[in-house]
Amino acid sequence: MENDKRNLTFFGNGGTxxxxxxxxxxxxxITLGIxxxxxxxxxxxxIWGQLEFEGDRLSYHxxxxxxxxxxxxxxxxxxxxxxxxxxxxxxxxxxxxxxxVGGLFSVLLIMVFIPxxxxxxxxxxxSRTAWRGIxxxxxxxxxxxxxxxxxxxxxxxxxxxxxxxxxxxxxxKFLIANSYVGNRxxxxxxxxDDLFGSYFLSLVLAIPTLFFSLFWYHVKRTRYVWDHTTFGxxxxxxxxxxxxxxxxxxxxxxxxxxxxxxxxPWAQVRSINYLLTxxxxxxxxxxxxxxxxxxxxxxxxxxxxxxxxxxxxxG
Amino acid sequence: MxxxxxxxxxxxKTAAQRKAMISPEPDGLKINLDNGDSLVWPYxxxxxxxxxxxxxxxxxxxxxxxxxxxxxxxxxxxxxxRKQAGERAGRxxxxxxxxxxxWLTFYTAIATLAVCFIAYKWxxxxxxxxxxxxxxxxxxxxxxxxxxxxxxxxGNRLHNPRLDIAIKRIMARLIRPIPHCPxxxxxxxxxxxxVNAFALPGGYIVVFRGLLEETRTPEELAGVLAHxxxxxxKRHTTQxxxxxxxxxxxLSAMAGDVTGSMAFGMKSARTLALLxxxxxxxxxxxxxxxxxxxxxxxxxxxxIRFFETLKKYDKMPxxxxxxxxxxxxxxxxxxxxxxxSAQTSPAKKGTIGGKIVLAKAPVKKERLxxxxxxxSLVKGLRSSK
Numbered sequence: 001m002e003n004d005k006r007n008l009t010f011f012g013n014g015g016t017x018x019x020x021x022x023x024x025x026x027x028x029x030i031t032l033g034i035x036x037x038x039x040x041x042x043x044x045x046x047i048w049g050q051l052e053f054e055g056d057r058l059s060y061h062x063x064x065x066x067x068x069x070x071x072x073x074x075x076x077x078x079x080x081x082x083x084x085x086x087x088x089x090x091x092x093x094x095x096x097x098x099x100x101v102g103g104l105f106s107v108l109l110i111m112v113f114i115p116x117x118x119x120x121x122x123x124x125x126x127s128r129t130a131w132r133g134i135x136x137x138x139x140x141x142x143x144x145x146x147x148x149x150x151x152x153x154x155x156x157x158x159x160x161x162x163x164x165x166x167x168x169x170x171x172x173k174f175l176i177a178n179s180y181v182g183n184r185x186x187x188x189x190x191x192x193d194d195l196f197g198s199y200f201l202s203l204v205l206a207i208p209t210l211f212f213s214l215f216w217y218h219v220k221r222t223r224y225v226w227d228h229t230t231f232g233x234x235x236x237x238x239x240x241x242x243x244x245x246x247x248x249x250x251x252x253x254x255x256x257x258x259x260x261x262x263x264x265p266w267a268q269v270r271s272i273n274y275l276l277t278x279x280x281x282x283x284x285x286x287x288x289x290x291x292x293x294x295x296x297x298x299x300x301x302x303x304x305x306x307x308x309x310x311x312x313x314x315g
Numbered sequence: 316m317x318x319x320x321x322x323x324x325x326x327x328k329t330a331a332q333r334k335a336m337i338s339p340e341p342d343g344l345k346i347n348l349d350n351g352d353s354l355v356w357p358y359x360x361x362x363x364x365x366x367x368x369x370x371x372x373x374x375x376x377x378x379x380x381x382x383x384x385x386x387x388x389x390x391x392x393x394x395x396x397r398k399q400a401g402e403r404a405g406r407x408x409x410x411x412x413x414x415x416x417x418w419l420t421f422y423t424a425i426a427t428l429a430v431c432f433i434a435y436k437w438x439x440x441x442x443x444x445x446x447x448x449x450x451x452x453x454x455x456x457x458x459x460x461x462x463x464x465x466x467x468x469x470g471n472r473l474h475n476p477r478l479d480i481a482i483k484r485i486m487a488r489l490i491r492p493i494p495h496c497p498x499x500x501x502x503x504x505x506x507x508x509x510v511n512a513f514a515l516p517g518g519y520i521v522v523f524r525g526l527l528e529e530t531r532t533p534e535e536l537a538g539v540l541a542h543x544x545x546x547x548x549k550r551h552t553t554q555x556x557x558x559x560x561x562x563x564x565x566l567s568a569m570a571g572d573v574t575g576s577m578a579f580g581m582k583s584a585r586t587l588a589l590l591x592x593x594x595x596x597x598x599x600x601x602x603x604x605x606x607x608x609x610x611x612x613x614x615x616x617x618x619i620r621f622f623e624t625l626k627k628y629d630k631m632p633x634x635x636x637x638x639x640x641x642x643x644x645x646x647x648x649x650x651x652x653x654x655x656s657a658q659t660s661p662a663k664k665g666t667i668g669g670k671i672v673l674a675k676a677p678v679k680k681e682r683l684x685x686x687x688x689x690x691s692l693v694k695g696l697r698s699s700k
Contacts, residue, residue, distance in 0.1 A: 016368055019420040026427040029434070033564065049365045049374075055332060056323070056386070057372060059364055093457030132332060133325035133384040182330065290330040292381060 006234075006281040010273055012050035014266030020046055021265055037071065038064030047272070053131060054287060061135075062128035070124070078113050082106055111153070115145040118175075126179060134182040134292050140174070148174055165199045166192030172225055181231075183293040190228035195221060219245045226279060234283035240275065248274045318395050322387035324348055327378065337387060339399035344375075346385065356385070358403040366393065367408045431565070439561045440554075440593075447554035452497045455553055456517030463503065466513075467521045473506040477692055478527075484684050485537050489544060492610035498547055502540065506696075510628055512539050514546040516553045527693045529624055533683040534617025541604035541611075541618065549603065551596045601647055605654045613683055615655045622648045 024039035041064050048060035086106035089098040119142035126136040152167030169192040176188040202217035209216075219242045226238035252267035324335040324346060334349040344356040356377050364384075366373030373392055375385040390410050397404040482502050490496060498518035508525040515521065520543045522536075530536045546552060592600070608615050626645075 011370055019417075022420055022427065023423050026423045026430065029427065029430050029565070045365075046368065049368075049371055056325075057365060057374070059374065061364075090461050091454045091457045093453070093460045132330040133327045133382060134330050288329065288331040292328050 004282070005237075006054060006285075008051055008053045008276050008279065010050055010269070010276050011052060012047060012269055012272070014263075014269045017043070017046065017265035017268060018262075034068070035064075037068040040064075040067065048129065051276075056132045059130045060128055061130060062124070066124075078109065082109050085109065111150070112146075115149045116142040118142070118149075119145045122175060122179070131181065132287075132290075134290055137180045137293065138175075138178055139180055139185075140178040145171075145174060161203070162196075162200070165195040168192070168221070169195070176225075176229055180293065182290040184232065184290050187230045188225075188228055189230065190224060195224060215246070216242045231281060232283075232285040234281050234285040237280050237282050239278040244274065244278070320387050320389060320392045320395070322385055322392075325384040325386075327381040327383050335385065337385065337392075339392075339396045341399055341401070344385070344396070358400045358406065361406060363407050366390065369413070434565060435562065439558055439565070443554045443558035443561060446557050447550040450550070450553050450557075452517065455550070458553075458556075459515035459517030459519045462515050463519050463521070466515070467503050467505045471505050471507065473504045473524060473696060475504075475692075475696060477687065478504065478696065481533060481684055481687050481689075481692065482536075482540075485533055485540060488611045488613060488683065489537060489541055489607060492607060493548070496548075500544060500547070510625070512543055514543040514552060516547070516550070516556075518547050520544065520547070524696050527696060530621060530693060531624075531690060532617050532620075533687070533689050534614045535621035535624075536617075537611075537613050537683060538604065538608060538615075538618025538621050541607045542600045543604075544607065545600040545603040546592070546596070549596070549599055551592055551600065554596075555592065598647070598650070601651060602654060605651050606658065609655070609658050615651070617683075619648060619651050619655070622651065 020042055024035065024042060027035040028039055041060070041062050044060045044062065048058040051058045085102040089102040119138070119140065123138045123141075126138045129136045148167075148170050152163070152170065155163040156167060169190055172190060173188045176186050179186050198217055198220050202213040205213040219240060223238045223240055226236045229236045248270060252270060255263040255267050318338060320337045322335050322337050324333045325331075326333075336347045338345045340355075342355070343358055344361065346354040346356065348354070356375075360377050362376045364374045364376050365371050366387075369390075373387045373390065375387075377383045377385075393407055393410055397407050397409060400407065482504075486500055486502060490500065500518045500520065502520045502522060504527065505521055505523045507523045508528075509523050510525040510529055512520065512522045512526050520540060522539070526539065527536065530539075605615060605618060608618055626648075
């Protein structure tokens with residue numbers, strides 16, 4: 001294969017997205033929110049369908065019913081127990097001891113469910129995404145992430161957060177290197193050492209720079225993660241900059257603010273376009289030989305993620 | 316005339332794209348691949364995955380598990396496909412529908428505004444009212460107790476034996492006329508110089524020293540307490556929490572995030588202190604409070620007089636909360652007077668030109684706790700701690 005640059009291009013526009021959001025809003029209101037699950041599928045189907053890579057659009061195959069079932073499952077195995085231990089002692093006016101013990105249990109629950117949500121949502125989202133008819137997948141289960149997560153949390157605590165870049169590197173490697181397109185996986189060769197200096201600097205400068213240094217680190221880390229992600233012999237290259245991201249976010253913030261939220265779809269499109277025009281896959285890779293290797297995953301994890309209010313990116 | 320369309324074929328096994336020549340025929344899509352293979356897709360096995368929007372290629376899929384895919388860039392292909400598919404045309408998107416869809420979206424926008432307005436104005440308050448009625452009293456007490464610790468911490472409370480006795484006596488009088496009262500009322504006096512009082516779910520009533528100092532008789536305080544008791548009995552606070560949570564749900568549903576709204580709900584339950592009653596709820600507490608005063612045989616002029624005292628706080632800055640949430644308007648005082656006249660002289664009740672005639676009949680005047688010198692008691696609170 002020839003050595004070249006490949007880009008993911010977005011063809012969507014804010015107007016169409018706005019129309020989709022609007023109809024979703026209406027149906028969501030009259031179904032008291034139940035339509036939310038179908039609404040999200042509609043938005044994803046549109047966005048995925050507007051993303052083109054090497055002459056083919058991505059496609060999204062999730063369904064509203066799947067995610068609704070997943071959400072209900074999450075509600076039963078996590079939401080209700082969480083409510084019981086974290087809120088009920090307070091509501092029932094039980095003593096301070098019960099409130100504290102309940103609080104501890106709720107933290108424990110969260111500690112188990114963050115790994116579950118992280119991996120589950122990634123499994124679901126990837127398995128419902130296809131390019132050239134080939135499904136993506138994530139080939140590890142949440143239990144395998146628990147040791148990485150707990151070790152990371154404990155060391156972060158003991159080192160007052162300075163372990164964070166090392167934890168992030170291990171997590172990114174776990175999440176990226178186990179992500180597949182058909183039978184071929186991505187690889188990650190980043191490490192904590194490379195980012196430690198920047199992380200340290202951003203923490204030290206956090207207060208004098210009014211926390212902009214943390215945003216600077218976030219941009220740097222995003223770029224670093226992409227730059228250390230490979231697929232076959234090809235490597236991603238990310239060229240987002242602090243300045244670019246700053247103006248993008250500021251612009252989006254002002255747009256959304258001055259239109260009391262109505263410009264949100266346009267802001268969404270701006271963000272996607274900014275990232276994609278600064279991202280490419282460089283180097284030789286024989287895409288034609290990728291083989292199908294589909295597997296199914298239930299939707300629970302996906303729903304847990306939004307239940308816990310965590311945010312995930314498509315790797 | 317047979318139409319032939321150019322497109323791509325994916326076999327679902329590899330990522331290799333193959334050129335395909337496609338022609339819609341009555342019994343199915345005829346597909347000729349560049350390697351000479353030829354396929355026929357029956358219409359009722361085809362799903363359309365993409366191609367519903369301007370500029371989006373038409374993507375057709377066939378089969379479960381390993382799925383074959385056909386992609387055609389030209390949207391006109393859909394029109395030709397629908398023509399040949401006959402009664403199965405409904406499986407495929409009609410590009411002509413896009414204009415209609417635009418108008419539907421537009422009307423949806425209008426309908427959305429209408430639904431939001433109706434829900435906010437009537438739907439949510441009605442829902443909150445019926446839900447609040449079913450919350451167990453025990454939960455209300457638990458919530459009220461936790462809130463009390465936050466809003467009136469024990470270190471801030473004022474303990475004056477004479478005042479405690481006086482309040483206990485007033486409360487005993489006020490509770491007597493309530494049949495089967497599910498709440499155990501507790502009045503907490505806070506040593507803070509603001510003119511305010513508020514009720515918490517489950518029967519807790521917090522009165523600030525500033526308010527006590529403004530009362531000239533125990534009857535005036537009884538008026539305030541009766542008003543707050545009605546907020547508890549009518550479950551206004553509980554209702555408010557449910558209402559704020561539901562509004563949060565509505566707003567989050569608009570932002571497309573169901574789970575965030577749960578967090579919002581929990582949060583709003585924690586900011587009880589910032590809750591404001593609606594005008595209707597205040598009027599209900601006034602009305603029912605005054606009825607309670609009358610039923611307890613307390614001089615209603617006390618409550619009216621205290622509302623008149625509060626009028627001066629109307630002109631004060633908003634941070635004086637009693638003034639902002641309980642605006643003591645002439646209108647409200649007028650309504651209190653009407654209740655008094657209607658209740659004390661039912662025989663004389665009548666209207667002239669729609670206005671209730673004020674009765675002149677004297678109200679039974681038996682002084683509440685006459686043995687306690689009220690003004691000196693409340694003026695002395697500051698030094699008593």
